[in-house]
Amino acid sequence: ENPEFWRSQARTTLQTALDRKLNTNVAKNILFFLGDGMGITTYTAARILKGQLQNQTGEETVMTMDTFTNVGLVKTYSVDFQIADSAATATAYLCGVKTNLNTIGVSAAARNGICKSQKGNEVTSILKWAKDAGKSVGIVTTTRVQHATPATSYAHSASRKWYSDADMPEAAKNDGCTDIASQLIKNTDIDVIIGGGRKYMTPSGTKDPEYPKDYSSMGKRKDGRNLINEWQSLKTGKVAHYVWNRTDFDAVDPETTDYLLALFEPGDLRFEADRDPSMDPSIVETTEKAIRILQKNPKGFFLLVEGGRIDQAHHDGRAFMALHETVAFDSAIAKGLELTKEEETLTVVMADHSHPFTFNGYPFRGQSILGKSPLWASDMLPYTTLMYGNGPGHKITNGKRPDIRNINTNYVQLSAVPTESATHSGEDVAVLARGPMAHLFHGVQEQNYVAHAMAYAAYCGNYFRHLLGVCSLLNVILTLLVLI
DSSP: OOHHHHHHHHHHHHHHHHHOOOOOSOOSEEEEEEETTOOHHHHHHHHHHHHHHTTSOSTTOOOTGGGOSEEEEEEOOOSSOSSOOHHHHHHHHHHSSOOOTTOBSBOTTSOTTOHHHHTTOBOOOHHHHHHHTTOEEEEEEEEETTSHHHHHTTOOBSOTTOSSGGGSOHHHHHTTOOOHHHHHTTSSOOSEEEEEOGGGTSBTTOOOSSOTTOGGGSOOBSSOOOHHHHHHHHTTTSOEEEEOSHHHHHHOOTTTOSEEEEEOSSSSOOOGGGOOTTTSOOHHHHHHHHHHHHTTSTTOEEEEEEETHHHHHHHTTOHHHHHHHHHHHHHHHHHHHHHSOTTTEEEEEEESOBOSEEEOSOOOTTOOTTSBOSSOOTTSOOOBSEEEEEETTOOOBTTBOOOOTTSOSSSOOOEEEEOSSOOOBOSOEEEEEESTTGGGSOSEEETTHHHHHHHHHHTOTHHHHHHHHHHHHHHHHHHHHHHO
């Protein structure tokens, strides 16, 4: 109630902004955190949940993401759709070009599902640019490692759904296209790979080590290849570990490890709220292990960390799960900052797209973010402050909404329109940055700009060649000066 509280707080923030100096160092490392489906509403609601999990009111909580000094907005549309998917958006922010829906690592000249259109239209990602510049590279995800976001860092595919050869039409295979899982071990020499997706790596009928009696967890490949064994063979002479459980993961020593392939589930990982800590490490722990392995390279590293199940929870209309995934994601960001030095590490956080997720009503300060509005609707029934524009939570019976007065709100949130899965939404998403050249992340930009800004900061990709050109020119000038 005291106005001086707010004035003092604002003066402190203002002075911090006035004292800030631009960091124009070359980024030795790039830490890129991608919150899949983490739109602004998700970001805000997760901030409140994080505080409330710490017995605070929540609204005033400062997330790790909130401490980033540079913030911008990016436009998420794809070349062919107003509202994009994770494949098209990943191609934009990782490869630097916008493309069509459902395609990964190819330009917009390629067509969804048409193998022949893929040929000659492949585009590479910043993960490959970093590897070519001598850096170590890695991917950490809470989904399968063949899913759209991680796959775009290493694969080229006219369809994001070609996880294994069993998912491909015969015509595509006959035309020479290969599945995403096989490209994982072939295209780029990735030092650290952590996520799920075991079943896309092994022959059809192969029993899963964790769920041997579950048919849906069995290997899927029709070509008989065991890509895990092939990966191990490719790493002969190096210290390379394949692990699928917590015990073996914990036993991996980052100081002596050259390569790590960790696949904790047949498909996507479990939601953070459902995770069995005795079997699967958290995204915080996987992020830490990846950084400790990669940072041994004196030339630096590039690491993509995806909070991929934020999106999947939203598709299911489960706000509880989506927000807990986001809180865990924020903790992983904190761990990344703890393990690196800001003067040499560019850390970027962004979402690829948003969801039709709303935060509404007039809840009181400190009211549970997963609770109900204190003001009821005109049909004299309560409603949750979080809900969806569309999704599986459409529950109208005989023209009436369900009475949720006595229902725990860890359930499928209400939606206005019935769809089997909640769609994405098309508003701009935030990009946050700190570290070398973080000021390049500003204003309102096209999503593909992000890859170029990261590459420039680290002098990799086309910007590495530009640096070589500048250095060559300087050498010529210095030679001429000596001669004069």
